[in-house]
Amino acid sequence: MKRWIALLILLPGLAVAAGSKVALQDPNIDLTDKASLQRGAQTFMNYCLGCHQMQYQRYQRMFNDLGIPEDLGQKYLQFTGESVSDYMTNTMPAEDSAQWFGAPPPDLTLVARVRGPEWLYTYFKTFYVDESKIFGVNNLVFPNVGMPHVLEPLQGTPRLAYEEKMVDGELVMRPAGLTNDGNGRLSEDEYNDTIRDLVNFLEYTGEPTRLKSEAIGRGVLIFIVIFFVFALLLKKEYWRNVK
DSSP states (O other): OHHHHHHHHHHHHHHHHTTOOOOOOOOOOOTTOHHHHHHHHHHHHHHTTTTOOEEEEEHHHHHHHHTOOHHHHHHHHOOSOOOTTSEEOOOOOHHHHHHHHSSOOOOOTTHHHHHOHHHHHHHHHOEEEOTTSTTSEEESSSTTOOSOOTTHHHHOOEEEEEEEEEETTEEEEEEEEEEEOSOSSSOHHHHHHHHHHHHHHHHHHHOTTHHHHHHHHHHHHHHHHHHHHHHHHHHHHHTTTOO
């Protein structure tokens, strides 16, 4: 049910993004890397939670799964005095956010399951300056995106680069990737690592029990194989003298 709710919320965006022809990049995420997940959680709390909620994820669950002591989690990851048992919500009124952004910012608990980590990783890396838009930015993966580039202080100011191409006998300027003004706090590699950590965290919140489920699944498969071997040997023993 939760996944369908998230899908309905994000469906308009999916329709717009479907037209993008940008090649998606693989973030090579690792859900066993708790340090990466902790860094991703910190980035989310500092740059995303002000607008986007995770109303299906509790702080306490996140702290326990990521190995974060509750006192440190409350000090560095909770900023509005919530209890550790509370869901990860913000105080932005839905009516105001709808007026500011054209629609309430979607809940991100399940965004990685709806979009996929490759889409998210590429999306966070492909904002660029577009003065014709209300927030002054656009996105290669999600054209006409309705949000500011909140990670610009980290990445710097990305702009579209152009190159000359001959089209039908006429020389025209065509987009050819992005350039960066280099005014961000992070280098390109550092920014890529930060985005990888953030996507890793979003992938975790989309299915917190994934690693445990996969471990149980492997155990079940091993049991089935062992049981099959014993069952086969037992069958041969019973039917050995039957002609």
